[in-house]
Amino acid sequence: MSFQSDESQAQTSRNNLPFTAQPTEKWKIRWDRSDDFNGDSVDWRKWNASPENFGAWVWDNQNNTSVADGTVRLTMRKLDEPVTVGRRAPTPYTSGMLKSHVKGTYGYYEARIKGAPLFPGVCPAFWLYSRIDDTILAEGETRYSEIDIVELTQRGDRLEGNEKVADFNLHAILSNGKPGIAGRSWQRPNDARFKADQANELKLPFDPRDDFHIYGCDVTPETITWFVDGQQVGQKPNRYWHREMNVAISLGLRPPYSIYTPKGFVPSDVDAADAFPTSMEVDYVRIWQRIP
Known part of the structure; x- marks a missing residue:
């Protein structure tokens, strides 16, 4: 598999077409969900300043997002004292996440990303996700759609080569006919039935922490297709990913600094004194829709 040089990527980031666009294709860029990060601060008209929390850390965009030199930097920190947000368990970890205000479904999604230097321990991610609608009761109907355009460096050990492993997965919740949370039937990629x-x-044939690379995903009513530096790396049928989804870029916590319990992921007791802070960088996020 051949991947483009960073020089050609930088050139591509200045045009208004997907990196994989063909000469006969017509595209319209959606600036309400796209950002070149060319200012001196995050444009909160596009991005949610206080997204909901759901991991072994909390989002603190005020202290963990910054824009400079044409990129946005998202940082994971370990505080001296744990913080408590809402009903969530106390955690010493805070991080940054940009979640779009505007939602969409089909189109081409692309970002140019440099991973965080820490490995293992954090996961730079570019993804799409909907809200969970527990009012949907018809059995087999989709309550939640999530498309992971890319998740980087999330393997929890230092085996040689694991820093190059990337994931391009799909998650969904279907209704089992029951109301509320009891009616959620998760379809997860690590379940043998859905893998x-x-x-x-x-x-990857490169270490994603060393430089910027372009990660893309073409979402159509029929298929979901993933790309890295313009090369197709996967395709799946689009069975459940038709709900409106927010665009997100985020830096999440992973083992060995978090562990899974019956109540979800929680911070571990592993010493993290010298590991944090650590940051990922994003040159741009761009979303296009096809013009018939």
């Missing part, structure tokens, strides 16, 4: 249609794993 063939929802899991994509690739060992």
